[in-house]
Amino acid sequence: MTREYTIKVPASSANIGPGFDVLGIGLNLYLTLHIKINPNSTTKEPLLTYTGEGSHNVPLEPEKNLVTAVALYVLRANNVSDFPHGTQIHVQNPIPLGRGLGSSGSAIVAGSLLGNVLGGFGFSRQRCLDYCLMIEKHPDNITASMMGGFVGSFLRKLNDSEINVVGLPLSKILPQHGATEQLPSPQAPKDLGTHVKYNWNHNIKCIAIIPQFEVSTEKSRAVLPANYSKSDVIFNLQRLAVLTNAVGQQGKPNSELIYNAMQDKLHQPYRKVLIPGLTEILTEFTPQTHPGLLGICLSGAGPTILCLADSNFDDISKAIIQRFKKENVECKWLLLEPAYEGALVEEGSKL
Numbered sequence: 001m002t003r004e005y006t007i008k009v010p011a012s013s014a015n016i017g018p019g020f021d022v023l024g025i026g027l028n029l030y031l032t033l034h035i036k037i038n039p040n041s042t043t044k045e046p047l048l049t050y051t052g053e054g055s056h057n058v059p060l061e062p063e064k065n066l067v068t069a070v071a072l073y074v075l076r077a078n079n080v081s082d083f084p085h086g087t088q089i090h091v092q093n094p095i096p097l098g099r100g101l102g103s104s105g106s107a108i109v110a111g112s113l114l115g116n117v118l119g120g121f122g123f124s125r126q127r128c129l130d131y132c133l134m135i136e137k138h139p140d141n142i143t144a145s146m147m148g149g150f151v152g153s154f155l156r157k158l159n160d161s162e163i164n165v166v167g168l169p170l171s172k173i174l175p176q177h178g179a180t181e182q183l184p185s186p187q188a189p190k191d192l193g194t195h196v197k198y199n200w201n202h203n204i205k206c207i208a209i210i211p212q213f214e215v216s217t218e219k220s221r222a223v224l225p226a227n228y229s230k231s232d233v234i235f236n237l238q239r240l241a242v243l244t245n246a247v248g249q250q251g252k253p254n255s256e257l258i259y260n261a262m263q264d265k266l267h268q269p270y271r272k273v274l275i276p277g278l279t280e281i282l283t284e285f286t287p288q289t290h291p292g293l294l295g296i297c298l299s300g301a302g303p304t305i306l307c308l309a310d311s312n313f314d315d316i317s318k319a320i321i322q323r324f325k326k327e328n329v330e331c332k333w334l335l336l337e338p339a340y341e342g343a344l345v346e347e348g349s350k351l
Helices: 068-075 105-119 127-136 139-147 160-166 216-224 230-246 255-261 277-286 313-325
Strands: 003-013 023-037 047-052 087-093 150-155 193-198 205-211 291-300 305-309 330-338 344-347
Touching: 003 105, 003 216, 023 105, 023 139, 023 193, 023 230, 023 330, 068 087, 068 127, 068 205, 087 105, 105 139, 105 344, 127 139, 127 160, 127 193, 139 150, 139 193, 205 313, 216 277, 230 255, 255 291, 277 291, 277 313, 305 313, 313 330
Parallel strands: 047 087
Antiparallel strands: 003 023, 003 344, 023 087, 023 150, 150 193, 205 305, 205 330, 291 305
């Protein structure tokens, strides 16, 4: 009997305003997997196809592609050695790679859900999140994509045996392409991540201004300092406490409150060296200069700029794109909303 499934995983924006490594929003731009399992297929090896962003250079071998490598990890951690016979997977990806919209996080979430479906394990989303956090130790993007909405998250305190497992390098977790013998895949401890969903005013939309160049997460993290001053940490904590409430207040959003609560001193000032015009864009665009704008920040590790707004979306976007042009940077833009439901798995017709 042929089985069919669809997995949809939202993009995400993390580090919202003062919420460095804490806050994330799932966005309604979906990485989609179409899965077909035909036990009568004459092809034993899994067939992976891919369209969309990055299709020209994304590897299609199961151990090299991030989605299928994560799925294999989940399978092997639960004593299933390989994909079911006759597995076909088509990936449609509209999420730009390396732009701060959580493309790798969405792929990891999709892979964990794929492994759960193929193995028939019946895991909850929380349990699937554990496997994701074995691979990506920063939970803000991962949790936003898996759970949806506007979320805050952290990794719980680990005991000594869990530290040894969670701290393993990726080479000990994900399957290795071409390896003559695969090492046993480590089991993920339970409830690794803790999160809370905040309220969100449905009048607030998310504008993503996407410069047409990539910034790697590794490079973006490398420019950050090893230590922060007490005053800068307090600055962010104060605004974090206000922002998480301000965006959930109903009625007309308070632009002055949200804008001021989205200021940051922990990562944006240091990443200006990687993104031409970042400092000017973050300071020149305000609710007073551009009505409808509520707040502005760097999305994830960048270079995408995330604007919260409740009107004049087109005008705000065009103005920021024009400002980037002064730095010889071309941009695209998307008007998005929070993906409130998070990642979804739908079972298709059984033939």
